[in-house]
Amino acid sequence: MITTLAVENYRSLRRLIVPLDRLNVVTGANGTGKSSLYRALRLLADAARGGAVAALAREGGLPSVLWAGEEKPARGAGRADPTGLRLGFAGTDFGYAVDFGHPIPDRSLFDLDPEIKRECTWTGPVLRPAALLCDRSGPAVRTRTADGGWHRSVNGIRPYDSMLSELADPQLAPDLLRLRELIRSWRFYDHVRTDAHAPARTARIGTRTPVLSHDGGDLAAALETIREIGDRDALNRAVDAAFPGSRVQVESHxxxxxxxxxxxxLVRPLSAGELSDGTLRYLLWAAALLTPRPPELLVLNEPEASLHPDLLPPLADLILTAAKDTQIVVVTHAPVLAEELARHAVRHRLDVNSIALVKDAGGQTTVAGREGLLDEPLWYWPKR
Known part of the structure; x- marks a missing residue:
């Protein structure tokens, strides 16, 4: 489980270090940095798939995503390097940090592509020299051996490749392989389509689907998979709680x-094409949250969109049910959903880690109620 998330110089996240728990709810007004926090988590996941540099390039490269506020840091915040973007997390087993910087100009058309300047993995919640497992500086990588020594890579890594995707060798770096697979199991759902032409509204060839796709096109197969090999009773309760007296059925033609x-x-059932946006979206969340194959981390961005307020209590119950098997981050604009999660958490015997984001006078995103460095988790960035 991730216990600390750290971001530096990404949009309004000048320096944000937050503790994470089993269930985390990120709230805040428009423009306070909620979407940036969500994107930062996605970039960390992209690093394990070798796609972080490309994702940053699609956002316009480092010049478009770096902190653009005043250089003088807020009191107690420390000096942040405005030329580099840093992302990292730490957990009960592993920690990881990556430092993106500008490339050395060489008249290339790819000069907007950021380079990875430093990359480290370690064991435990805090980066320490004795806890290092893999250490990448520029193109050179060294990995910890079984006897406590170091193995240095013969061939250097290209500046736009992550060691997570290039050096996950089960013989030389088994811990790096485990970390890569852990990050690759993370799951994100963001603005699942429910419009008239949404993939979820059409019939499709069905196969066993323990994980709902990001576009929701395999909704019927995902729900039937839950009914056959997952928690059928939880699905029935979730549907009845939202739409009393209702039940879902999947037909195969x-x-x-x-x-x-x-x-x-109603004298006949409604097809997916006839459902309202809110009804369809709730069923999509039911399929995503009741997955028979829970991920290590599940991140939901604005799950309340298109939902009637009456559906927020059963949605909160769905999220809390899923939180028993996986770590969850919910980014929401709806204070009512946050309140429902806190209210229902007592019955589920779970604690809700509330992260309320605000912006200070300088435009920097901070956590409401935090006074200084002593109020945040211990964190050290690897130096270039």
């Missing part, structure tokens, strides 16, 4: 799966 919703008082 020549292998094409079609979702039907039976509702009290």
């Amino acid at each position: 020549d292998g094409r799966f079609e979702l039907k919703l039976h509702q009290h008082g």
Whole structure:
């Protein structure tokens, strides 16, 4: 489980170090940095897939994403390097940090592509020299051996590649391989489509689907998978809590799966194409949260979108049910959802880690109620 998330110089996140728990709820007004926090987590996941540099380039390169506020740091915040973007996390087993910087100009058309200047993994919650497992500086990488020594890579890593994707050798770096697979298990859901042409509204060839796709096109197959190998009772309770007297059914026609919703008082079930945006979105969240294959980390961005306020209590119950098997981060604009999560958490015997983001006078995102460095988790960045 991740216990600390650290971001430096990403948009309004000049220096943000936050503790994470089993269930985390990120709130704040528009423009306070919630989306930036969500994107920072996605960039960390992209690093394990070798796609972080490309993702930054799509945002316009480092000049477009770096902190652009005043250089004088807020009192007690310490000096931040405005030329580098740093991302990292630490947990009960591993920690990881990556430092992106500007490339050396060489008249290349790819000069907007950032380079990885430093990259480290370690064991435990805090970076210490004795805890280092893999250490990358520029193109050179060294990995800790079983006898406590170091193995240095013969071939250097290209500046736009992560050691997570290039050096995950089960013989030379088994811990790096474990960390890569852990990060690759992270799951993100952001603005799942429910419009008239949404993939979830059409019948599709169905196969066993323990993980709902990001576009929701395999919704019917995902729900049927939950019914057959997952928690069928939890799915039935979630549907009945949101739509009393209703139940879902999946029909197969020549292998094409079609979702039907039976509702009290209607003489025939409604197909996915007939459902309202809110009803369809709730069923998508049910499929995502009741997955028979829980990830290490599940991140939901604005799950309350298009939902009637009456659906927020059952959505909170769904999220809390999922939090028993996986770590969850919910980024929300809805104070009501945050309140429902806190209220229902007592019954689920879970604590809610509330992270309320605000902006200070200089435009820097901070956590509400935090006075200084002593109020945040201990964190050290690897030096270039």
